[in-house]
Amino acid sequence: xxxxxxxxxxxxxxxxxxxxxxxxxxxxxxxxxxxxxxxxxxxxxxxxxxxxxxxxxxxxxxxxxxxxxxxxxxxxxxxxxxxxxxxxxxxxxxxxxxxxxxxxxxxxxxxxxxxxxxxxxxxxxxxxxxxxxxxxxxxxxxxxxxxxxxxxxxxxxxxxxxxxxxxxxxxxxxxxxxxxxxxxxxxxxxxxxxxxxxxxxxxxxxxxxxxxxxxxxxxxxxxxxxxxxxxxxxxxxxxxxxxxxxxxxxxxxxxxxxxxxxxxxxxxxxxxxxxxxxxxxxxxxxxxxxxxxxxxxxxxxxxxxxxxxxxxxxxxxxxxxxxxxxxxxxxxxxxxxxxxxxxxxxxxxxxxxxxxxxxxxxxxxxxxxxxxxxxxxxxxxxxxxxxxxxxxxxxxxxxxxxxxxxxxxxxxxxxxxxxxxxxxxxxxxxxxxxxxxxxxxxxxxxxxxxxxxxxxxxxxxxxxxxxxxxxxxxxxxxxxxxxxxxxxxxxxxxxxxxxxxxxxxxxxxxxxxxxxxxxxxxxxxxxxxxxxxxxxxxxxxxxxxxxxxxxxxxxxxxxxxxxxxxxxxxxxxxxxxxxxxxxxxxxxxxx
Amino acid sequence: xxxxxxxxxxxxxxxxxxxxxxxxxxxxxxxxxxxxxxxxxxxxxxxxxxxxxxxxxxxxxxxxxxxxxxxxxxxxxxxxxxxxxxxxxxxxxxxxxxxxxxxxxxxxxxxxxxx
Numbered sequence: 122x123x124x125x126x127x128x129x130x131x132x133x134x135x136x137x138x139x140x141x142x143x144x145x146x147x148x149x150x151x152x153x154x155x156x157x158x159x160x161x162x163x164x165x166x167x168x169x170x171x172x173x174x175x176x177x178x179x180x181x182x183x184x185x186x187x188x189x190x191x192x193x194x195x196x197x198x199x200x201x202x203x204x205x206x207x208x209x210x211x212x213x214x215x216x217x218x219x220x221x222x223x224x225x226x227x228x229x230x231x232x233x234x235x236x237x238x239x240x241x242x243x244x245x246x247x248x249x250x251x252x253x254x255x256x257x258x259x260x261x262x263x264x265x266x267x268x269x270x271x272x273x274x275x276x277x278x279x280x281x282x283x284x285x286x287x288x289x290x291x292x293x294x295x296x297x298x299x300x301x302x303x304x305x306x307x308x309x310x311x312x313x314x315x316x317x318x319x320x321x322x323x324x325x326x327x328x329x330x331x332x333x334x335x336x337x338x339x340x341x342x343x344x345x346x347x348x349x350x351x352x353x354x355x356x357x358x359x360x361x362x363x364x365x366x367x368x369x370x371x372x373x374x375x376x377x378x379x380x381x382x383x384x385x386x387x388x389x390x391x392x393x394x395x396x397x398x399x400x401x402x403x404x405x406x407x408x409x410x411x412x413x414x415x416x417x418x419x420x421x422x423x424x425x426x427x428x429x430x431x432x433x434x435x436x437x438x439x440x441x442x443x444x445x446x447x448x449x450x451x452x453x454x455x456x457x458x459x460x461x462x463x464x465x466x467x468x469x470x471x472x473x474x475x476x477x478x479x480x481x482x483x484x485x486x487x488x489x490x491x492x493x494x495x496x497x498x499x500x501x502x503x504x505x506x507x508x509x510x511x512x513x514x515x516x517x518x519x520x521x522x523x524x525x526x527x528x529x530x531x532x533x534x535x536x537x538x539x540x541x542x543x544x545x546x547x548x549x550x551x552x553x554x555x556x557x558x559x560x561x562x563x564x565x566x567x568x569x570x571x572x573x574x575x576x577x578x579x580x581x582x583x584x585x586x587x588x589x590x591x592x593x594x595x596x597x598x599x600x601x602x603x604x605x606x607x608x609x610x611x612x613x614x615x616x617x618x619x620x621x622x623x624x625x626x627x628x629x630x631x632x633x634x635x636x637x638x639x640x641x642x643x644x645x646x647x648x649x650x651x652x653x654x655x656x657x658x659x660x661x662x663x664x665x666x667x668x669x670x671x672x673x674x675x676x677x678x679x680x681x682x683x684x685x686x687x688x689x690x691x692x693x694x695x696x697x698x699x700x701x702x703x704x705x706x707x708x709x710x711x712x
Numbered sequence: 713x714x715x716x717x718x719x720x721x722x723x724x725x726x727x728x729x730x731x732x733x734x735x736x737x738x739x740x741x742x743x744x745x746x747x748x749x750x751x752x753x754x755x756x757x758x759x760x761x762x763x764x765x766x767x768x769x770x771x772x773x774x775x776x777x778x779x780x781x782x783x784x785x786x787x788x789x790x791x792x793x794x795x796x797x798x799x800x801x802x803x804x805x806x807x808x809x810x811x812x813x814x815x816x817x818x819x820x821x822x823x824x825x826x827x
Contacts, residue, residue: 193714193723193724194723220738224724224725227724228724228725228726270737271736271737274736274737280733280734281725281731281732281733281734282725304738305737305738305739306738306739330724330725331725331726331798332724332726332799333717333722333723333724333725333726333727333799334722334723334724335721335722336718336721336722336723339718339721342718342723343718346718350815354817408741410738410741410742414714416815416817418817418818420738422739439739440739440740
């Protein structure tokens with residue numbers, strides 16, 4: 122890559138040592154020059170920081186937050202990439218979130234933050250451009266994610282310029298799938314970053330991004346900005362995200378039989394109409410908000426009005442965000458069709474600060490295991506029944522409190538539960554991580570095993586399955602399927618290095634990515650960035666393999682092979698061939 | 713805010729005369745603060761060195777050469793529409809150009825002439 126001045130605007134990395142309460146910056150121009158930013162750089166920093174075999178919840182794990190050359194600069198470049206070792210499975214993991222996180226880190230003057238060590242007492246950290254302050258969080262420890270946000274908004278400066286990333290009680294208690302919440306409604310949801318921060322006794326991270334970055338040449342920048350903005354706002358490319366939002370997927374997926382229902386026993390939920398994007402929009406949608414630097418406003422907030430128990434005509438109104446994944450995880454997959462109840466579950470999860478997908482799958486397993494008689498109320502403390510949202514909420518709080526052995530095991534994931542109680546064949550997880558909600562077919566299952574985010578967004582393979590379905594349903598041969606998954610996942614490494622929101626992937630075509638970079642002074646071609654994406658993809662896979670990951674030994678839950686997808690029953694053999702093909706391509710490339 | 717900041721050749725929020733902030737958390741919604749282009753602007757009256765002068769048709773202009781960076785104008789504005797540039801240590805004064813309006817997809821911002 123041609124060295125540009127623009128790289129210099131990004132190359133400062135802030136190191137924070139929580140054990141010694143010290144901080145310093147290092148110049149990483151070469152790294153940002155070679156690996157762009159975002160996940161590209163986060164991967165390299167992880168390699169520098171985390172030796173093989175360290176305890177994910179010990180002092181040697183780090184939390185890395187990285188942004189990229191387009192962060193805060195162009196529309197929809199709103200995401201921060203976090204990299205860390207996952208406490209769910211002990212491998213390299215990543216998680217992304219928006220809110221104001223990216224613009225705050227970028228305009229505070231940093232390309233990445235690296236948080237090391239374990240504090241001797243609960244603290245929170247405030248980054249105000251070049252100054253870092255370590256503050257006592259004794260008074261905040263034990264607080265819900267909502268309350269800690271409210272307090273920090275008042276006691277720190279920078280309203281309108283800052284991000285407040287924080288953990289709830291679940292993170293403090295090191296629930297392995299605890300999340301980090303930012304700006305109330307956005308999450309580093311998956312893979313347990315909340316537990317990592319909890320292990321470091323870091324309750325919150327406030328970053329104030331008051332600075333700005335001089336644009337080398339305004340004319341081309343303004344032109345490209347305008348074009349991207351028009352595409353984001355006026356073209357159909359991002360339309361689904363601003364109209365109904367991601368819940369738009371509920372009905373189409375149910376229609377084809379790919380909406381996981383009652384612990385994946387079916388791909389159709391008979392009450393899907395009640396929890397569709399349309400129903401939510403018409404009956405409960407109260408406000409839509411956007412992340413910083415994004416004109417789309419995909420964050421859909423529902424309002425629920427509740428009467429106080431003992432006071433007639435006394436109400437409280439709460440705004441709760443909703444999306445497709447939560448609707449699957451604690452809606453169809455738990456047989457919950459009551460929208461009010463569903464929103465109350467989302468709120469409980471956000472308050473505790475725990476990943477909705479993992480929690481939903483764990484509660485679904487627990488409900489089925491109760492039905493089958495391998496566990497009982499003695500373990501779950503409340504009877505778990507499909508659709509009974511009141512008891513599900515109680516169980517969510519028990520996950521944080523861990524009042525008995527059952528819950529102490531449940532916080533380690535559904536595989537840990539199955540190891541103790543049995544019921545492996547319906548414990549839905551891959552490599553220790555519970556999956557996103559698409560029972561679309563074999564390509565999606567393959568991508569869950571090979572993707573590092575364990576998110577549907579790794580390669581978007583749920584969409585590939587659906588395209589195969591709509592063009593007749595004939596599966597490509599495994600080599601071709603491997604190529605499709607690699608090509609998409611590798612390209613997404615570029616987008617995740619810039620860093621743009623993947624909801625903007627339609628807007629940021631290869632051509633536009635090159636245009637956007639070159640308007641800032643980069644001199645790059647499409648071939649270069651395509652190659653870079655592959656290099657990052659392969660590097661991430663190699664890190665996991667070095668850490669002991671064997672993709673071919675990853676268990677595919679039998680339930681997922683039994684319950685037919687729209688493409689029929691998934692063949693384990695086919696999935697294994699796809700994975701083999703993917704990893705053959707990775708090992709052929711030299712380091 | 714980004715559009716406004718870009719008038720000065722920057723990307724960021726640091727030079728913006730428009731401010732967007734939450735009303736105490738995203739769950740309570742947002743407020744957008746812009747200059748109302750007052751007819752008799754209190755900020756101009758508070759300036760001890762006449763760096764701010766009232767414009768015909770409303771609003772003020774800043775003469776940065778006169779400005780001593782005292783910040784009285786910021787305090788004088790009850791709607792908090794005089795922002796502060798902590799790099800140049802001078803107020804950020806809206807020139808009422810309406811450029812931001814082009815980038816507001818939801819019709820929150822408008823530039824109107826008032827008699």
